[in-house]
Amino acid sequence: MILKKIFITAMILSSLxxxxxxxxxxxxxxxxxKKEVKVALSAExxxxxxxxxxxxxxxxxxMDYMKLIEKKLPQYDFKYEVGEEESNLVGIxxxxxxxxxxxxxxxxxxEKQFLYQDVPYSYALPMLVxxxxxxxxxxxxxxxxxxxxxxxxxxxxxxxxxxxxxxNSPKININTIQEPSNGDNLKMVSQQRRDVMLLNWNTYKxxxxxxxxxxxxxxxxxxEPLHIxxxxxxxxxxxxxxxxxLELKKEGKLQALSEKYFDINVFDDLDEINDKKSQLEVQ
Numbered sequence: 001m002i003l004k005k006i007f008i009t010a011m012i013l014s015s016l017x018x019x020x021x022x023x024x025x026x027x028x029x030x031x032x033x034k035k036e037v038k039v040a041l042s043a044e045x046x047x048x049x050x051x052x053x054x055x056x057x058x059x060x061x062x063m064d065y066m067k068l069i070e071k072k073l074p075q076y077d078f079k080y081e082v083g084e085e086e087s088n089l090v091g092i093x094x095x096x097x098x099x100x101x102x103x104x105x106x107x108x109x110x111e112k113q114f115l116y117q118d119v120p121y122s123y124a125l126p127m128l129v130x131x132x133x134x135x136x137x138x139x140x141x142x143x144x145x146x147x148x149x150x151x152x153x154x155x156x157x158x159x160x161x162x163x164x165x166x167x168n169s170p171k172i173n174i175n176t177i178q179e180p181s182n183g184d185n186l187k188m189v190s191q192q193r194r195d196v197m198l199l200n201w202n203t204y205k206x207x208x209x210x211x212x213x214x215x216x217x218x219x220x221x222x223x224e225p226l227h228i229x230x231x232x233x234x235x236x237x238x239x240x241x242x243x244x245x246l247e248l249k250k251e252g253k254l255q256a257l258s259e260k261y262f263d264i265n266v267f268d269d270l271d272e273i274n275d276k277k278s279q280l281e282v283q
Contacts, residue, residue, distance in 0.1 A: 034077040037237060039066070040088035040100035041080050048202060048261040049103045049122070049226075058082075061261045062101050065121050068253055072244035076237070089114075092231050099230045099237065105156030106227055115238050119245040120225035121254060123266040125201040125273070125280070126160055128218035129189055137196050138219035138274075144170040146195040149185035150177040156224060157198050182207055190214040200224075201262075201280055208282040217277050223270055 041058060045051040050062045058080070070078055083091065091097045093113050103124065106116050130137045137146065140161075151158055153176040165171045182203060188194040190213035198221070208215070230238045248254050249267070258266045264276045 034075060036077045036079055037099065038097045039078050039080045040091060040097040040102070041082050042085045042088060042100075042102040043082050044085060046103050046202065047206060050101075061122060061257050062103070064257055064260075065248075065254070066101065068248055069241060069244050072247065073240055076240075089229065092229055095231055095233070097231070098234050099228050101228050104227050104229050105159070105224055107156065107159055110229070113232075115230035115232050115234065117227040117230075117238065117242060117245070119242045119249070120227060121245055121248075122226045122258060123223040124156070124226055125220050125262075125266065126157060126198060126222055126224055127201050127204065127220045127277075127280075129186065129197040129199050129204060129215050130195065130218035131189055131192050132214045132216045134195070134216075134218060140164050140172070140221050141168075142218075143172045143196065146172075148173065148175055149188055149194045149197040150175045150180045151198065152176065152178065152180055157200070160222065160224075161198065183211060186211060186213045186215060205280075205282055212282075217281060220270060220274050220277060220280075223266060223273070 041050065041062075046060075048061050050058060050060045053059045066078065070076075081097065085102060088097065088100050088102070089110070092100050104110075104116075105124070110116075128137055128139075128143075136142060143161075151161075151174070158174070158176070161172050161174050165174070182199065185194070185197045185199075186204075186207060189197050196218065201217075201220070204217070228238075228241060245254070255265050255267050258264065263279050264273060266273065
């Protein structure tokens with residue numbers, strides 16, 4: 001009888017050992033079967049979306065968003081690599097990277113080369129910077145006949161003005177230069193040598209915090225959706241992240257990130273954002 005009990009106990013312990021081993025192997029297999037995704041990050045920091053902390057780790061809205069995506073999509077193993085923005089785009093197109101996240105605007109040229117995220121994870125806020133005494137420039141409709149600071153003949157800001165001129169008359173006079181200085185442009189507006197500057201809010205905040213020019217926000221002209229850019233072969237990855245992003249928005253987590261980094265909800269209507277533009281001013 002005692003031998004029988006010992007035998008039964010041994011069998012139970014053996015079964016538990018096998019079950020534990022199988023569970024460990026199963027978990028190990030799940031880990032090993034994760035699909036690796038190479039993500040390109042830009043070496044050019046761009047607060048509040050992407051920048052480095054004191055430990056030289058990448059932080060910001062983009063990285064907080066990606067951490068939420070990682071939790072939603074445990075079947076993927078996201079690996080981050082750093083490079084220059086243009087070379088990152090070349091790398092995505094060539095398959096060196098599967099995707100890139102770096103405050104990307106959608107442009108017609110890039111849409112021909114890449115897959116773009118369909119559900120934006122946040123928005124940039126292109127805005128008009130005017131002299132502190134200005135009272136008549138609040139929107140793109142106020143710009144015809146005004147003198148703008150020079151801008152690069154490419155990128156999202158130039159596209160905004162070009163698109164406006166395609167659809168409206170009178171036209172905005174766009175003054176282009178290959179390498180404009182945002183600091184010099186702010187100074188021109190401050191000294192009233194130019195009427196207005198089109199600039200993204202995050203760039204304005206970064207510069208104005210340092211220089212404290214005599215300028216203010218005239219108005220937010222639009223909400224520019226921010227997208228992940230994918231190699232065209234990765235439609236499933238694109239779809240999975242879009243679905244996860246939609247869920248995060250429904251859960252209010254994307255809005256919470258906006259409040260954390262902007263003090264306002266960039267998912268609100270543009271009129272509501274403009275009503276709160278004083279909260280975006282550099283104090």
